[in-house]
Amino acid sequence: MARALGVEFQAREGDLNTLFCIAFALLLTVVAGCQDTTRELRVGSKKFTESVVLGELLSEVARATSEPVEHVAELGGTRILFEALRAGQIDAYVEYTGTLRAEILVNEDVEGRPRLAAALRARGVVLGPALGFDNTYALGMDRQRAQDLDIRRISDLRAHPGLEYGFGDEFLGRADGWPGLAKHYGIATTKVRGLDHDLAYRGVVGGALDVLDLYATDAQIELHDLIVLEDDREFFPSYQAVIVWRADLEQKFPAIVLAWRELAGTIDAAAMRAMNRSAAIDRESAYNVARRFVRDELGREVSAAAPTRGRARTLLATTLDHLALVLPSLFAAIALAVPLGIAAARRPKLGQVVLAVTGILQTIPSLALLVMLVPLLGIGPQPAIAALFLYSLLPIVRNTQTGLAGLPRGLLESADALGLSRSQRLRLIELPLAMPAILAGIKTAAVINVGTATLGALVGAGGYGQPILTGIRLADTGRILEGAVPAALLALAVQGAFELAERRAHKSGLADGW
Amino acid sequence: MLALEAAGVRFGDTWALAPTDLIVERGRTLALIGPSGSGKSTLLRLLVGLVSPTTGAVTFNGEPLPRSSDAAGRRRLAALRRRSGFVVQGGGLFPHLTAFDNAALMARQERWTAARIQTRINELADLLHLSHAELGRHPRQLSGGQRQRVALMRALVLDPEVLLLDEPLGALDPLIRVELQDELAALFHTLARTVVVVTHDLAEAAHLGDQLVLLANGKIEQTGALIDLVERPASTFVERFVGAWRVPSELSSKRGRAI
Numbered sequence: 062m063a064r065a066l067g068v069e070f071q072a073r074e075g076d077l078n079t080l081f082c083i084a085f086a087l088l089l090t091v092v093a094g095c096q097d098t099t100r101e102l103r104v105g106s107k108k109f110t111e112s113v114v115l116g117e118l119l120s121e122v123a124r125a126t127s128e129p130v131e132h133v134a135e136l137g138g139t140r141i142l143f144e145a146l147r148a149g150q151i152d153a154y155v156e157y158t159g160t161l162r163a164e165i166l167v168n169e170d171v172e173g174r175p176r177l178a179a180a181l182r183a184r185g186v187v188l189g190p191a192l193g194f195d196n197t198y199a200l201g202m203d204r205q206r207a208q209d210l211d212i213r214r215i216s217d218l219r220a221h222p223g224l225e226y227g228f229g230d231e232f233l234g235r236a237d238g239w240p241g242l243a244k245h246y247g248i249a250t251t252k253v254r255g256l257d258h259d260l261a262y263r264g265v266v267g268g269a270l271d272v273l274d275l276y277a278t279d280a281q282i283e284l285h286d287l288i289v290l291e292d293d294r295e296f297f298p299s300y301q302a303v304i305v306w307r308a309d310l311e312q313k314f315p316a317i318v319l320a321w322r323e324l325a326g327t328i329d330a331a332a333m334r335a336m337n338r339s340a341a342i343d344r345e346s347a348y349n350v351a352r353r354f355v356r357d358e359l360g361r362e363v364s365a366a367a368p369t370r371g372r373a374r375t376l377l378a379t380t381l382d383h384l385a386l387v388l389p390s391l392f393a394a395i396a397l398a399v400p401l402g403i404a405a406a407r408r409p410k411l412g413q414v415v416l417a418v419t420g421i422l423q424t425i426p427s428l429a430l431l432v433m434l435v436p437l438l439g440i441g442p443q444p445a446i447a448a449l450f451l452y453s454l455l456p457i458v459r460n461t462q463t464g465l466a467g468l469p470r471g472l473l474e475s476a477d478a479l480g481l482s483r484s485q486r487l488r489l490i491e492l493p494l495a496m497p498a499i500l501a502g503i504k505t506a507a508v509i510n511v512g513t514a515t516l517g518a519l520v521g522a523g524g525y526g527q528p529i530l531t532g533i534r535l536a537d538t539g540r541i542l543e544g545a546v547p548a549a550l551l552a553l554a555v556q557g558a559f560e561l562a563e564r565r566a567h568k569s570g571l572a573d574g575w
Numbered sequence: 576m577l578a579l580e581a582a583g584v585r586f587g588d589t590w591a592l593a594p595t596d597l598i599v600e601r602g603r604t605l606a607l608i609g610p611s612g613s614g615k616s617t618l619l620r621l622l623v624g625l626v627s628p629t630t631g632a633v634t635f636n637g638e639p640l641p642r643s644s645d646a647a648g649r650r651r652l653a654a655l656r657r658r659s660g661f662v663v664q665g666g667g668l669f670p671h672l673t674a675f676d677n678a679a680l681m682a683r684q685e686r687w688t689a690a691r692i693q694t695r696i697n698e699l700a701d702l703l704h705l706s707h708a709e710l711g712r713h714p715r716q717l718s719g720g721q722r723q724r725v726a727l728m729r730a731l732v733l734d735p736e737v738l739l740l741d742e743p744l745g746a747l748d749p750l751i752r753v754e755l756q757d758e759l760a761a762l763f764h765t766l767a768r769t770v771v772v773v774t775h776d777l778a779e780a781a782h783l784g785d786q787l788v789l790l791a792n793g794k795i796e797q798t799g800a801l802i803d804l805v806e807r808p809a810s811t812f813v814e815r816f817v818g819a820w821r822v823p824s825e826l827s828s829k830r831g832r833a834i
Contacts, residue, residue, distance in 0.1 A: 475667025
């Protein structure tokens with residue numbers, strides 16, 4: 062590599078641009094090479110339990126048509142899923158009508174199902190059947206207490222001004238939360254407290270609170286035997302669960318589309334709550350919960366084949382996944398950032414531009430960067446590798462530049478006076494002398510990389526982030542540590558390995574002696 | 576073999592070296608002397624193209640020195656520099672290389688065989704009194720005098736036509752300095768090469784150089800043997816500069832040698 066760098070060093074400005082282009086093209090080729098072109102049907106899901114269960118459910122129903130199906134579980138959010146759907150990285154997932162209106166089709170008039178369907182169709186997405194439940198905001202009460210007071214509907218609350226209310230902060234603040242609700246129903250009370258959701262459940266169970274906000278399909282509703290008050294004046298917006306899929310699926314997998322259409326209205330709120338409870342509280346795997354529902358409640362046959370994703374993975378597999386994110390991005394970053402650092406040291410004006418650009422890249426929040434990369438690179442390891450690559454540039458460029466610029470002038474003049482060419486000087490003198498600084502930059506990049514790569518799970522890249530996401534979703538600290546501890550250990554190991562290498566570099570006289 | 580033809584170097588408004596004519600004859604040892612800031616280092620660096628003349632020209636065997644502003648010029652300049660051995664102030668040894676690797680650096684770049692390199696290094700190590708063990712060390716493990724010897728080996732390895740030394744004994748303590756002065760004088764005699772050596776020490780200049788060039792404020796004040804400077808100073812500056820160094824015992828011995 063040193064030789065190649067030397068050649069580059071003599072290159073003029075134009076050639077330098079060419080070099081950047083080649084490096085980027087190379088990275089994209091590598092990244093694209095990881096993408097498989099012919100692939101099975103893919104179902105996506107978001108990083109909360111209900112979505113994962115429904116993803117398994119869609120997959121299981123599709124498998125009954127004898128097509129192989131992959132479930133890409135626990136992706137980072139609505140935008141990532143929707144972009145992946147449009148880009149053809151996934152073929153279907155379960156979304157909520159309210160979310161589509163509020164997050165995807167913002168500022169569009171999409172009242173009513175026909176308009177919503179048309180707006181999605183314009184984006185190459187089909188609005189499939191509603192599954193039968195509406196996961197909107199709701200108010201809940203202890204079942205016994207509600208029966209004692211004879212409260213079944215939200216409008217019944219007006220007759221009981223002495224009730225204690227406890228709401229989450231978001232619900233308290235949103236226009237479609239408590240302020241709007243109180244006005245809509247004409248509920249006048251001052252006994253409203255803002256508090257954490259888990260505490261609110263405990264308050265209701267213990268009798269300190271009477272009414273709390275919840276999502277209509279919360280697993281806790283079943284667990285604590287609460288009742289959901291009927292929204293008899295239709296205040297809350299609709300968050301119907303609907304299947305959305307790519308328009309091209311109707312030709313490619315007509316049997317699957319048909320099977321999914323038959324799911325219309327088959328899952329009511331109680332059924333969804335029961336499944337959420339099994340998965341979130343009883344810690345049953347989402348796969349088993351979904352299979353049992355398909356077999357027992359839908360009366361359909363279930364496939365014998367095991368799913369390709371979504372099950373607990375071994376530590377080794379997770380580690381390999383993680384390294385598959387960290388190593389390619391780091392090596393690609395070294396390949397580009399070291400020449401960039403050399404160019405920056407050689408031409409201070411160019412250097413300022415390079416450092417500014419790589420510095421700006423560094424400030425982009427990782428989730429935002431991932432969301433931007435998904436339309437270009439799809440989901441899976443590719444966008445994560447690309448993001449890590451971009452984050453790794455700054456420390457390496459900066460350290461290479463400062464390492465080279467800080468070399469004593471006398472030594473460089475000595476090299477010139479001996480008759481070394483510029484490329485020889487770079488290869489034999491400057492790079493070896495700047496090596497401790499360059500290594501330190503690579504170390505910084507590598508350690509940051511190991512930590513940031515855990516976010517790769519948000520775009521389906523796997524790695525240590527996967528158990529962390531699952532752990533957060535299930536409030537399972539053990540599962541979180543399954544990802545967090547090896548990630549921390551790997552970061553420490555990387556740090557240690559580089560420090561050893563640096564010490565070696567120092568020992569052989571690279572760092573001092575002048 | 577080296578010549579300045581009205582060559583001058585200007586940094587901004589200041590002439591580091593006013594336009595100057597100077598001829599360095601083959602086989603002679605020229606000592607550039609003067610107070611700091613007098614332009615002696617600039618003159619030396621001008622001779623190998625480490626600085627380019629603002630006006631005039633520098634010639635090497637009658638050929639003008641190529642400019643370093645384009646790639647072709649840099650290549651030709653690098654080739655010329657391999658024919659001259661330059662030792663920067665302090666020696667400029669590369670700290671990441673052993674003494675041997677420092678000395679062998681340019682021979683390797685010329686793709687000499689390992690055997691040829693070994694022979695040449697042995698030869699130079701004998702000449703400069705360096706042991707095999709010392710050659711295996713890194714510069715920071717060597718004494719100041721040893722480092723200076725290694726720097727000389729490195730400059731001499733390709734058997735250059737001319738040797739250019741910038742304050743070769745500048746950083747050494749007095750005892751070693753005197754010892755090395757004698758060695759250097761003997762070395763120049765043995766090599767019978769063209770040598771230009773920069774020093775601020777009149778005694779040292781007289782000890783090492785056949786001819787002295789006294790500079791002040793970027794101008795040559797006087798050229799000649801020590802005796803000329805002492806007995807026929809061209810200016811009051813020369814008189815004062817020489818006068819400051821006139822230590823009877825020193826002068827008498829040097830005067831004899833210089834004549």
